[in-house]
Amino acid sequence: xxxxxxxxxxxxxxxxxxxKTAEPVSSKAIAETGSLGCSSATIRNELAELVALGYLxxxxxxxxxxxxxxxxxxxxxxxxxxQKLSVEESEELNxxxxxxxxxxxxxxxxxxxxxxxxxxxxxxxLTSNASVTVRRFDLIYVDANTFIIVxxxxxxxxxxxxxxxxxxxxxxxxxxxxxxxNASFTGITEDKITSALISATERAxxxxxxxxxVIAAFCIETLSEVNSVTAYxxxxxxxxxxxxxxxxxxxxxxxxxxxxxxxxxxxxxAMQDVEEVRVLIGPENVAEELKDSSVIVASYDAGDNTKGxxxxxxxxxxxxxxxxxKLGMLAAGLSKRLGGGEAPPEGMHNKLIxxxxxxx
Amino acid sequence: xxxxxxxxxxxxxxxxxxxKTAEPVSSKAIAETGSLGCSSATIRNELAELVALGYLxxxxxxxxxxxxxxxxxxxxxxxxxxQKLSVEESEELNxxxxxxxxxxxxxxxxxxxxxxxxxxxxxxxLTSNASVTVRRFDLIYVDANTFIIVxxxxxxxxxxxxxxxxxxxxxxxxxxxxxxxNASFTGITEDKITSALISATERAxxxxxxxxxVIAAFCIETLSEVNSVTAYxxxxxxxxxxxxxxxxxxxxxxxxxxxxxxxxxxxxxAMQDVEEVRVLIGPENVAEELKDSSVIVASYDAGDNTKGxxxxxxxxxxxxxxxxxKLGMLAAGLSKRLGGGEAPPEGMHNKLIxxxxxxx
DNA sequence: TGTTAGCACTCTCTTCTTTCGAGTGCTAAT
DNA sequence: ATTAGCACTCGAAAGAAGAGAGTGCTAACA
Numbered sequence: 001x002x003x004x005x006x007x008x009x010x011x012x013x014x015x016x017x018x019x020k021t022a023e024p025v026s027s028k029a030i031a032e033t034g035s036l037g038c039s040s041a042t043i044r045n046e047l048a049e050l051v052a053l054g055y056l057x058x059x060x061x062x063x064x065x066x067x068x069x070x071x072x073x074x075x076x077x078x079x080x081x082x083q084k085l086s087v088e089e090s091e092e093l094n095x096x097x098x099x100x101x102x103x104x105x106x107x108x109x110x111x112x113x114x115x116x117x118x119x120x121x122x123x124x125x126l127t128s129n130a131s132v133t134v135r136r137f138d139l140i141y142v143d144a145n146t147f148i149i150v151x152x153x154x155x156x157x158x159x160x161x162x163x164x165x166x167x168x169x170x171x172x173x174x175x176x177x178x179x180x181x182n183a184s185f186t187g188i189t190e191d192k193i194t195s196a197l198i199s200a201t202e203r204a205x206x207x208x209x210x211x212x213x214v215i216a217a218f219c220i221e222t223l224s225e226v227n228s229v230t231a232y233x234x235x236x237x238x239x240x241x242x243x244x245x246x247x248x249x250x251x252x253x254x255x256x257x258x259x260x261x262x263x264x265x266x267x268x269x270a271m272q273d274v275e276e277v278r279v280l281i282g283p284e285n286v287a288e289e290l291k292d293s294s295v296i297v298a299s300y301d302a303g304d305n306t307k308g309x310x311x312x313x314x315x316x317x318x319x320x321x322x323x324x325x326k327l328g329m330l331a332a333g334l335s336k337r338l339g340g341g342e343a344p345p346e347g348m349h350n351k352l353i354x355x356x357x358x359x360x
Numbered sequence: 361x362x363x364x365x366x367x368x369x370x371x372x373x374x375x376x377x378x379x380k381t382a383e384p385v386s387s388k389a390i391a392e393t394g395s396l397g398c399s400s401a402t403i404r405n406e407l408a409e410l411v412a413l414g415y416l417x418x419x420x421x422x423x424x425x426x427x428x429x430x431x432x433x434x435x436x437x438x439x440x441x442x443q444k445l446s447v448e449e450s451e452e453l454n455x456x457x458x459x460x461x462x463x464x465x466x467x468x469x470x471x472x473x474x475x476x477x478x479x480x481x482x483x484x485x486l487t488s489n490a491s492v493t494v495r496r497f498d499l500i501y502v503d504a505n506t507f508i509i510v511x512x513x514x515x516x517x518x519x520x521x522x523x524x525x526x527x528x529x530x531x532x533x534x535x536x537x538x539x540x541x542n543a544s545f546t547g548i549t550e551d552k553i554t555s556a557l558i559s560a561t562e563r564a565x566x567x568x569x570x571x572x573x574v575i576a577a578f579c580i581e582t583l584s585e586v587n588s589v590t591a592y593x594x595x596x597x598x599x600x601x602x603x604x605x606x607x608x609x610x611x612x613x614x615x616x617x618x619x620x621x622x623x624x625x626x627x628x629x630a631m632q633d634v635e636e637v638r639v640l641i642g643p644e645n646v647a648e649e650l651k652d653s654s655v656i657v658a659s660y661d662a663g664d665n666t667k668g669x670x671x672x673x674x675x676x677x678x679x680x681x682x683x684x685x686k687l688g689m690l691a692a693g694l695s696k697r698l699g700g701g702e703a704p705p706e707g708m709h710n711k712l713i714x715x716x717x718x719x720x
Numbered sequence: 721t722g723t724t725a726g727c728a729c730t731c732t733c734t735t736c737t738t739t740c741g742a743g744t745g746c747t748a749a750t
Numbered sequence: 751a752t753t754a755g756c757a758c759t760c761g762a763a764a765g766a767a768g769a770g771a772g773t774g775c776t777a778a779c780a
Binding site for chain 1: 751752753754755758759760761
């Protein structure tokens, strides 16, 4: 099973070349790179063996070789040259990230956009907040019929709602409810907000106009929204620039799958450790629609128990190395900016861990 | 210039048929519909004249006829059968709208999604708020270093910002600033917020820690964000199901144009009267990228000086009638729901006005 | 004068054949 | 073990032929 050093070199050359050209790679082309000191005939023999081992395949007898998913897997796991960005390049990229992030919001959809621009592939972004609660309520009295509910969440997010009631409420009720909600609705997760709690609060506040219910509903809605995982997809159209999606039907299928979003990432399992980049190649994806695409995902830590994923989807033929590096840096940059601040920026490319389901 | 009744019928038949099949329409096909009591030879003569007049064209000598943009224009302006939805159908559609709108947020991006689903074309949605101002400020004191700024806008939107300062501020400063901002920053548009005003406020509040600047910046940012026109594009991938976009390059060009959004609608001029549906056919569009696509736009009134546009983009061959009707109903439904409430829902399809740059 | 049948003509689309060449696999020599 | 040489394979591109859809025109007809 252990491939000879030369076989590995040849496999790597095939993958590198195929990534660049999207055309089956010939023995001659490899020989001409000059990195192996042998002729095309020798390489042909090796190539035949690599086909037998399942790392390469031939579209037809008289064509060059193309990597199989297994070939890509091996490449990603062992062969690919980690992008050793020079200090300048690394700084350059970091600077760009800073620029971009300064201009853009760090809203999750913008992060996706950034990833898509950076890689030129469709990108997905999502965050998962582990059990956010309300930390504090404020009720702003605008007029007798109108209030603003303000909730400060445990992740420092602030949500509000403008409420206009058909009947008027007096200030004392608002005051009472404010106290009661801060006493019993803070620090509890969504599932703890029972109808019993709500009606108890309503009675305690002597609320006859239903304001309690409105606030409680807002609370539930806000928490469930914040805690739910939604994926944002951007740049689907970039798929069309890839030669493997010149067939409109294929492109359409994948694009509409992506547009309905969110089903891509769950496959990568629960949110992963930060600074780990996961690669799923072709059939390693669970979803039928992704069986001949690859997914690269990086996770970041947005602090306060919130983790996020960013990733891209493309054909199996993609520059795994470059993209994994870029996503890794992006994720690290985000962790640094948003998270507890423990993630170091300099030289982070050395720490890049690339994982995946290895089937060998 | 005035076309004979029969020519009009024939033109309409060609457009109707071409919309359905996407194939050049033959004289025989028209004769066989039976709606005209004449033979294919007669129709051939008429078709030749319609070509001479510029309403139709032939891909090549021995092919059927295809409508030109001028032909579509005439069709849209005079010939097309307005969708006379039966009462049941109308109610059905209204019911669906209600359902959908109940589930979805009325957030502008969701409205676009709805339009796209309804028509199966890429949709754009945007709103323009005419000069929103802040109506009221509240500063919520969380702790000495932490505040929440809450701004109630003139369109009843509420915006907030969580502020964490490196230095602490005492309650009296917060109190003073609250009063000052409510006195001099409310009811004014973004451009009235000058640095002179800000520094005057800073001095009046005796603010040495820069809190004034933070609040003012939030104010400017919020207003400019709310007042700016942003377009949301959804369903770009639906383009790929249209036969005219089987060429990936063409599709890609248009899709990336759309993804960069926002440039489509301004062409239709300023926001239009509500309940007017505008149709722009092929070269009538200003943008080069849209020269062989058509755009249909409807506007709605979201109340409080806020108007919105929803529209779709597709090939020039599209079912103008059905789509204009649907978008019109959607816009009317939104006006009713969001706006002053003056827009009636029943029988509204009779009021549908279809406009465009008539070049005849 | 408007309409229609008939027919030759045109042009695309499909299918079939041929050619070309890139790339392989094998063999024999080193 | 490596390599030069060469016959072989197969797809892609180019050409040729046939089919058919649809037209334009002409001449007859109401």
